[in-house]
Amino acid sequence: MAKRVVPEAERRRRRPTKGGAVLSERTIVETALRMLHEHGREGLTARRLGTALGADPSTLYRYFRGMDELTLAIGDELIGRALRGWEPSGEWLADLREVGLRIYRAYLAHPEAAVLTANRVSGRANEIAGDEAILGVLRSTGLPDPEVVRIYQAFVDQALAFAALDAASLALPEAARADDEAVWRSTYARLPAETHPHIAATAKLLVARMNDSAYPTALEMLLGSAAAAVRDGRGGGTGG
């Protein structure tokens, strides 16, 4: 069995599980998100998710082809949450900034899920809607489509890349997270100036900055470059 998965839209018979719950993609994805939050990235397993839903693990395979497809659905939910309630204002620069920050924030709100999904392409509804919206904002600038696509790619990749990187630190299993953070104080901060002058000289500043994200800076740089391209009517300089 477990070959064909019925698309959510065509589901007709919803039998309650032994635990009494009525399942749907929504309930499963939401429970999965909650479990990721509570038990960490490794804590999301078919068994545990089944138990949390009051259902047998194998039931999940009636809704998703496997854990990988569930992962894609979780990612799509993240994108959906990022843009839920958002409307373009017509100010393309402000809109782009808002979308970038929304994506970044939505992912960081669920770091474990972000790590799992930031690099995937699902082709699901929210993902498509988001891409359509971003392309719409960029095309409203009047830039030629090749330029639009170039900026689109840099914009989206940057948002996802930084979200994934920053989320990864937050999503580490507690032990590993503590270890990694301790490295800064136990190793870097103690390197002698004789052998590592530059680290020794900046150690305090490094430690102080480690918890801040570089994304806002990077985003402004990208937006600045895009604005320059719009002003030129075309060319996309480096801004330097």
Place this chain on the structure above:
Amino acid sequence: MAKRVVPEAERRRRRPTKGGAVLSERTIVETALRMLHEHGREGLTARRLGTALGADPSTLYRYFRGMDELTLAIGDELIGRALRGWEPSGEWLADLREVGLRIYRAYLAHPEAAVLTANRVSGRANEIAGDEAILGVLRSTGLPDPEVVRIYQAFVDQALAFAALDAASLALPEAARADDEAVWRSTYARLPAETHPHIAATAKLLVARMNDSAYPTALEMLLGSAAAAVRDGRGGGTGG
């Protein structure tokens, strides 16, 4: 057992395994890298790695506290390879560009390993050496240390973030990779202009661009911004 792991430097007795191989961190990490290449991210397991080394899986625990510590060692090896043979030229801008590209290339050469390690902090030798080198290049500009650290963080995070994101696509299990890529042709390229005008208008451009990385562009933007800061003697504009 498997509580205390003897540091590589203090190892004295090296008993050959049943397969005749003599183990060391080096041989283990190199074999692990090779296995990641051949069998994919999921293909690196203690059992398989043991077999490849001609040793029992549990033997690995004499060298690393667990698979996580092995992961950190793999990451450090990647950094080591990135900067092996590199010497600063004294031209800080060119040096920074070279280091960024070297890191990016070294990670992409081992995408499966990159995904596993790009977001970790190991405090191991190669990582420390790399940080010391980058800080040295930045401090040679004469910028004040807070500014140096600000740029350092953006530079390193950007390189790692893009490396991780781009590596992730390459490192997907073949099935998932094919699926994700197919989405562009099967889903995005077929959306009707009535419902998704912007995607429909740019679909061809999008598909054509999907395999190019946005990192080179992003790197130049960052370098341009850093150069502006150096010219000003301090301030770090957005470049817009």
Place this chain on the structure above:
DNA sequence: GAGTTAAGGTCAATGGTGTTGGCATAAAGG
């Protein structure tokens, strides 16, 4: 309402995983 169909549950089993405790052996030091 009764009968039929099959969606959508459950159960049990398979072959994988990381990790650990106990034991064996041979390398190094005297």
Place this chain on the structure above:
DNA sequence: CCTTTATGCCAACACCATTGACCTTAACTC
């Protein structure tokens, strides 16, 4: 050569995703 013990091996544990076979009952038809 003898002792010590680092470093290897073996067997076992608890967990994992996934699947095939089975069963129950919701929903549709008459």
